[in-house]
Amino acid sequence: MKCRHCGMQLIHTFLDLGFAPPSNAYLTEADLNKLEKYYPLKVKVCDQCWLVQTEDYADADELFSSDYAYFSSTSTGWLEHAKRYAEQITKQLDLNVDSFVIEVASNDGYLLKNFVEAGIPCLGIEPTASTAETAEKFGIPVLREFFGEALGERLTEEGKQADLIVGNNVYAHVPDINDFTKGLKAALNLGGTITLEFPHLMRLIEDAQFDTIYHEHFSYLSLFTVSQIFATAGLRIWHVEELPTHGGSLRIFGCHTDDARQTTDAVRRILQDEAQRGMQTLVPYVEFQLRADKIKNDLLKFLIEKKKDGKSVAAYGAAAKGNTLLNYAGVKPDLLPFVCDAAAAKQDKYMPGSHIPIVNPVAIVKAKPDYVLILPWNIAEEVKAQLSPSLSNSRFVTAVPEIAVL
Numbered sequence: 001m002k003c004r005h006c007g008m009q010l011i012h013t014f015l016d017l018g019f020a021p022p023s024n025a026y027l028t029e030a031d032l033n034k035l036e037k038y039y040p041l042k043v044k045v046c047d048q049c050w051l052v053q054t055e056d057y058a059d060a061d062e063l064f065s066s067d068y069a070y071f072s073s074t075s076t077g078w079l080e081h082a083k084r085y086a087e088q089i090t091k092q093l094d095l096n097v098d099s100f101v102i103e104v105a106s107n108d109g110y111l112l113k114n115f116v117e118a119g120i121p122c123l124g125i126e127p128t129a130s131t132a133e134t135a136e137k138f139g140i141p142v143l144r145e146f147f148g149e150a151l152g153e154r155l156t157e158e159g160k161q162a163d164l165i166v167g168n169n170v171y172a173h174v175p176d177i178n179d180f181t182k183g184l185k186a187a188l189n190l191g192g193t194i195t196l197e198f199p200h201l202m203r204l205i206e207d208a209q210f211d212t213i214y215h216e217h218f219s220y221l222s223l224f225t226v227s228q229i230f231a232t233a234g235l236r237i238w239h240v241e242e243l244p245t246h247g248g249s250l251r252i253f254g255c256h257t258d259d260a261r262q263t264t265d266a267v268r269r270i271l272q273d274e275a276q277r278g279m280q281t282l283v284p285y286v287e288f289q290l291r292a293d294k295i296k297n298d299l300l301k302f303l304i305e306k307k308k309d310g311k312s313v314a315a316y317g318a319a320a321k322g323n324t325l326l327n328y329a330g331v332k333p334d335l336l337p338f339v340c341d342a343a344a345a346k347q348d349k350y351m352p353g354s355h356i357p358i359v360n361p362v363a364i365v366k367a368k369p370d371y372v373l374i375l376p377w378n379i380a381e382e383v384k385a386q387l388s389p390s391l392s393n394s395r396f397v398t399a400v401p402e403i404a405v406l
């Protein structure tokens with residue numbers, strides 16, 4: 001396989017998680033009697049541009065046939081994050097009734113509704129019908145398409161170049177990152193700004209967040225690599241912010257290469273940080289597997305020991321992360337009888353691969369397990385604060401970057 005950005009042959013493995021079902025393919029009871037599809041889950045690193053990327057495999061299109069749609073607005077924390085961003089960027093770029101904002105992967109309108117309220121014209125791009133419909137109820141125009149160079153050029157022909165293009169948690173999920181970036185270039189007005197948020201590969205490596213790896217997540221990005229991808233498309237990163245979201249993300253600010261804005265010190269500082277951690281050498285990439293294996297083994301040891309001691313364990317949060325971790329560790333309901341989740345769409349279904357039942361959080365309060373394993377470690381404190389008043393005798397545990405009792 002060749003690198004999706006620079007075309008070099010990929011020879012180095014970053015992580016091999018064997019085979020796994022798609023992370024969002026939650027199963028109904030009837031599905032349990034059917035064949036379940038597993039796909040290879042291998043991640044490579046390019047030794048030229050350092051793009052970390054999932055390996056290609058056959059039938060990739062089938063992966064996205066899952067009818068589960070994530071609605072961004074279900075997370076109140078994320079809604080607040082979006083609102084703060086909208087206020088900040090409107091002030092910073094002096095956006096007004098004459099500006100035009102495009103959001104790629106606009107989901108259910110969780111972000112653009114803030115621009116609609118401020119009277120700033122906007123357009124959402126979202127191929128998932130159910131979420132797009134919800135966004136339209138807020139008065140947001142939505143194009144139900146995938147974004148790339150062809151669409152970027154069409155928007156320009158229609159006079160719809162944007163002063164701001166936003167992409168939150170979409171950049172790492174696009175299969176053709178070069179085409180997507182060319183689309184950003186094409187749709188960007190003169191003097192316009194692009195902001196993209198994505199999990200920072202430096203944090204993933206630092207905190208051994210191997211459970212954030214799944215099929216739909218094609219690229220794992222450093223600032224260095226994104227700078228290269230932008231430069232190839234005629235774009236430049238002039239500013240960057242570090243965010244606590246998803247275990248540590250970057251929010252990059254891009255513009256046309258010849259834009260007058262000076263590149264800030266923040267960009268230089270993070271590029272330097274990455275270089276100091278050896279991210280343009282093979283070292284941190286080739287040792288990653290051992291760290292993932294240790295986490296897997298320690299989790300299994302913990303679950304087996306608790307079972308031997310007659311202690312009960314249940315999990316919280318049926319997120320993609322949990323699926324990667326549990327499937328790699330081979331955990332089944334004998335060691336972890338159920339997982340609870342607040343999203344009604346997942347309740348009464350089963351985790352893909354592990355077939356652990358997903359129940360309403362009421363069940364965990366009733367069961368009062370000795371240990372609650374919080375799978376989405378990025379919101380562990382929030383979950384603990386929420387559950388501990390009704391589970392005063394339970395102890396809360398996370399497995400990444402190491403088994404820890406909170």
Ligand SMILES: [Zn+2]
Binds near residue numbers: 005008
């Ligand atoms: Zn490359």
